[in-house]
Amino acid sequence: MSNPALYRRVVRRETHSPRSGLAITIAIVLVVVLAWLGTESVLAAIGQPALLVAPQDAVTAVLSAAAAPAPLLVALGAVVAVVGLVLIVMSLAPARRGRRGATIDRTAAIVDDRVIAQSLANTASYAGDVDPSQVTVSVGARRARVEITRTSGRTLNTREIQEAVDAELATYDYRPALRATVRLSEKGTVG
Template sequence: MSAHPIYARVTRRETRSPRSVLAITLAVILIVVFVWVGTEIVLALLGQPALLAAPADMFASALGVGDLPGGIVATAGIVVAALGLVLTIAALTQGRRARHVLGTERAATVVDNEVIASALARHASSAGNVDPDNTTVSVSHRRAVVYLTPTSGIPVNRDAVSEAVTQQLASYGLHPTVRARVRISEKAKVGA
């Protein structure tokens, strides 16, 4: 990866995912709840019947939580705490896009995982003497898994495929690094 600060900023922006969808969803939920509670308060002040629950009933039921069985209160507390923990972790951690940075000095080069998978599939099928249609590759943040389905009667050399895929990944200089794993199906397909 390039040491130029602008390239570092560009690659960071292109490989990280914002949490705006989560933030917008939570904001909409909170707005709806506050509008509903405000509407209930206004209806109660006007002497109209409540839509779902009157504010006095909501307040009384909140105060009456201590009278409920301990198991229900503890379970509700655990659920609320777990939800709060998940939201806190989501707020503090960075999201990732399905992309990697190629090791180049001349430019900021960001490659989608599907492009890496396609290139690895081509090299794996060639090294394993397998039809390209019988080769599937999935690339995640730190791992590439190559699935090969051999043609019946033609054995596949796992070590040759693994070496070809590992060399190809090393030549890309991906950041973060990706490790390859090769899986060969025990059931073969009849060749065309």
């Protein structure tokens, strides 16, 4: 009864951001501005003093702003245009959430990149016989970087660690798949 189409949909939705925060922020800003404009309109219509700016004054100000000095207008327009461009890019970007989906079976599974990083760090620290605090792992979109700080006075076999990390990665079935690079830090610690 498990439904592959449903699972694929859920995995896609859980690995990408819905952009809700951004959309809600823009909507709330618009609501505040519209509420203010509406209030000013009503106040002007019933002849009460304005809250901040009366509509008549606002229209005059906007229309006469076109005559403002050119550099000021250019700078203002450029800033506004850049904000708009950022919004367009954010609306089109895939917005990955640092998670990846595993193969679909009876269940679908989504794994946080941090869990993968901690597991790889654990593997590397066992394979190299170093303290877990001396291993740093960062997981990118397709690449996991394992960095190990040596204990001074002890040699470290990078190949063994690389093999152990690769063996761990080979058991993973996550998309997008990861490749690991093991690197020794240039600094050492006193062990």
